[in-house]
Amino acid sequence: MSIVLDYLVMLPGPTNVPTRVTSAMSTPMINHRSGDFRTLYKDIISKTQKVFETTNDIVVLTSSGTGAVEASVVNLIKKDDLVIVPVNGEFGTRLADLVDNIGGRAIRIKAPFGENPPIENIKEAFDNNRGVKALYAIYNETSTGTTLRYMDQLGKLCKNNGAFFIADAVSILGGDHLPVDEWNVDVCVTASQKALAAPPGLAPMSISNDAKKYMIENPPATQYLNLKRYFKYFGESNETPFTPAISLFYAYREALDMIIEEGLQNRIDRHKQCAKAVYAGLEEFGLTPFAKENARSNVVIAINYLQGMDDKKFREILSSQFRVLLAGGFGELKGKVFRIGCMGEVTGYHIMRTLSAISSTMEILNIKPKGDGLSVAHDILTAL
Numbered sequence: 001m002s003i004v005l006d007y008l009v010m011l012p013g014p015t016n017v018p019t020r021v022t023s024a025m026s027t028p029m030i031n032h033r034s035g036d037f038r039t040l041y042k043d044i045i046s047k048t049q050k051v052f053e054t055t056n057d058i059v060v061l062t063s064s065g066t067g068a069v070e071a072s073v074v075n076l077i078k079k080d081d082l083v084i085v086p087v088n089g090e091f092g093t094r095l096a097d098l099v100d101n102i103g104g105r106a107i108r109i110k111a112p113f114g115e116n117p118p119i120e121n122i123k124e125a126f127d128n129n130r131g132v133k134a135l136y137a138i139y140n141e142t143s144t145g146t147t148l149r150y151m152d153q154l155g156k157l158c159k160n161n162g163a164f165f166i167a168d169a170v171s172i173l174g175g176d177h178l179p180v181d182e183w184n185v186d187v188c189v190t191a192s193q194k195a196l197a198a199p200p201g202l203a204p205m206s207i208s209n210d211a212k213k214y215m216i217e218n219p220p221a222t223q224y225l226n227l228k229r230y231f232k233y234f235g236e237s238n239e240t241p242f243t244p245a246i247s248l249f250y251a252y253r254e255a256l257d258m259i260i261e262e263g264l265q266n267r268i269d270r271h272k273q274c275a276k277a278v279y280a281g282l283e284e285f286g287l288t289p290f291a292k293e294n295a296r297s298n299v300v301i302a303i304n305y306l307q308g309m310d311d312k313k314f315r316e317i318l319s320s321q322f323r324v325l326l327a328g329g330f331g332e333l334k335g336k337v338f339r340i341g342c343m344g345e346v347t348g349y350h351i352m353r354t355l356s357a358i359s360s361t362m363e364i365l366n367i368k369p370k371g372d373g374l375s376v377a378h379d380i381l382t383a384l
């Protein structure tokens with residue numbers, strides 16, 4: 001009989017889910033139109049506010065992250081609205097296309113993949129276009145492993161220009177700093193399966209009073225993603241308008257409890273330290289990060305393949321022989337990079353096992369790691 005070990009899920013989502021969280025999913029079913037659910041949902045809302053660092057309204061959609069991203073667009077953007085979108089990867093490209101597809105006019109502020117556009121270019125876009133309605137920023141561009149490090153300034157820029165500020169924080173919230181109120185984020189969207197370390201299927205989002213007012217006065221012609229309905233149901237009865245994924249709600253609450261118990265700052269520091277160890281360890285092996293140094297993400301690490309490292313073979317060996325799951329590149333970066341999700345419950349154990357598996361896989365592919373990346377990573381992980 002062969003022994004099948006669990007995967008170490010080092011993907012940029014879904015990520016490893018603590019047993020405490022998965023166990024919560026076996027809580028017996030309840031009526032979603034009952035006090036049992038109302039208590040659960042109210043608890044989830046107030047804990048989500050803590051993790052988002054906001055007093056804004058919260059909606060938890062039963063959908064993946066795309067549902068919340070789409071909701072943020074269809075509830076705010078109307079025909080011919082001008083919308084600034086920094087574009088430096090696949091998710092920025094998708095968002096700008098979505099804005100155009102529903103009738104808005106996306107102003108794309110482009111940067112080469114792996115870099116962030118200079119903030120001056122975004123300021124210029126505000127100066128050169130009268131009446132910009134909104135700015136949509138992908139806080140962490142998952143396709144390239146880059147993080148926009150000037151979100152706070154974007155919030156100020158939007159406030160000064162009377163524009164809504166929307167953050168796609170799908171792959172980062174819970175793993176890096178994102179104080180929604182301090183940064184003036186009108187709509188912040190994320191997903192359960194990434195740095196929050198819950199299973200896939202929920203998309204929590206926060207909505208400021210100004211954005212909420214606009215959405216209520218100008219509801220979209222959609223049903224499921226019409227946020228006015230969610231405000232109404234929550235306001236009247238602390239319920240959701242449609243059947244929620246109740247088991248996932250239990251899991252998500254447990255994941256929120258774990259975040260609050262750990263403390264946001266401790267959690268962010270842990271992510272940072274783990275990412276530092278991954279970058280340093282891989283560089284010692286002779287590998288290079290795809291993202292420019294000042295744009296590198298602490299939650300999604302994209303690494304260039306060396307000559308002779310075939311994407312399919314590399315990840316197949318990692319998966320079948322070492323039970324470690326990594327992601328490939330997609331879009332323009334297909335076959336050129338691999339990506340490591342460094343998020344959620346990630347600890348030194350995950351990092352050392354991943355680096356060791358990468359080193360062994362390189363050896364199997366006849367690519368000798370240059371230096372002792374494991375020691376380098378270990379030193380970082382054990383430094384005070």
Ligand SMILES: Cc1ncc(COP(=O)(O)O)c(C=O)c1O
Binds near residue numbers: 013066141
């Ligand atoms: C930045 C970003 N936005 C949106 C999405 C879409 O999320 P989902 O796959 O949960 O629909 C992703 C998924 O990886 C993402 O990384």
